[in-house]
Amino acid sequence: MDWHPKEQNQGPGHAVFQNPSRLLAWKEEKNKYQLQISGNLFIQQFLRLLIKWQPTEDIKKQYMEKVLHTVFFFGKLHKRQMTPNDFLEPRSSQRLQDMYPQSFQQYSTHLPSLTPYSILLQFGNEVAGCRTQEEMETFLCEFNSTLQTAMKQQTPNLKPSKFTFRAAIVAYSFYREPHNKAGSPLFYGASLSCSGLLERKIMISILCLQTWHRAVAFAVYHGKDNLAIVFPDGVQCRAFCYSNGAFKEKSPCVNCKKMYHVNFQPPPDDTMENVQWPHGNCAENESLSKLLHGMPGLQYRVLSTHTPPLNTYQAIEQEFLNNIETRLRNQLIRLLQEKDFPHLSLEFFQPQ
């Protein structure tokens, strides 16, 4: 691709740092540039995946529509609102627009249901057929390292950690009946792959309302209230941190430890301190949600730490329908208002 964004040639020695409003403008511009590069590379790498795995035209269309829509959506939310053309060079933009018009028409009116990296996990599972930890890690390592190489070539001065759509942590959960050797499939989740606190809060509200299992939405919603979800014996959740081309096991953070009573491996570290990210940010949420959606009947064995008799799954679901859902909607509407996003009717993007 011959598209090059503006180079950032102003360092800390520059006069811009003497003036607070110019400093803020410089930071916003730098952040926009990172989002621009990240979106461009994510789209390009996804197009490569489609060439490599050759799914049917229908499946290709579904994935590309979701990827484009969610990248453009984060561009729209940015302080310096971006359009699809900010992410793509003109020829490629026109070609993609002809092929996937809906993403270009609805990125500024409809909400996505997944972050970019979660779409990648879905692809790894549904199209690339990754079933084991090893298969999924190989798939993700390959994607991450091709992306990193492309990033180095295009922008040698940008660190990989500045890649906006990267999920540093992935987790999987599974269920194995006691005394039974064979377990369920592995259900993978990723940490939120978007940047900006407001963006994260918007995405967490969307996921709780639209995508995640109600028990997970309940746990996230009550994150600050010391109410947890209790999983039956036999459910295990393992998280991994990606760094330097490999995945390393990782204990859950203090938020996840409080929200989910489940067999974490490795177990929570007792010296854990408070964390900066909001409840719902971690990979464990998506992973446990997929497990509950994917294992029929398991949800009825989930309890909350609410005082009985209000701790059953039926009570969790009732509270979601009676109370949590409306509050999440109102919260999401408020957050979208702050971003000047049309919010009167919350409509979700549906690939065709």
Ligand SMILES: [Zn+2]
């Ligand atoms: Zn966590």
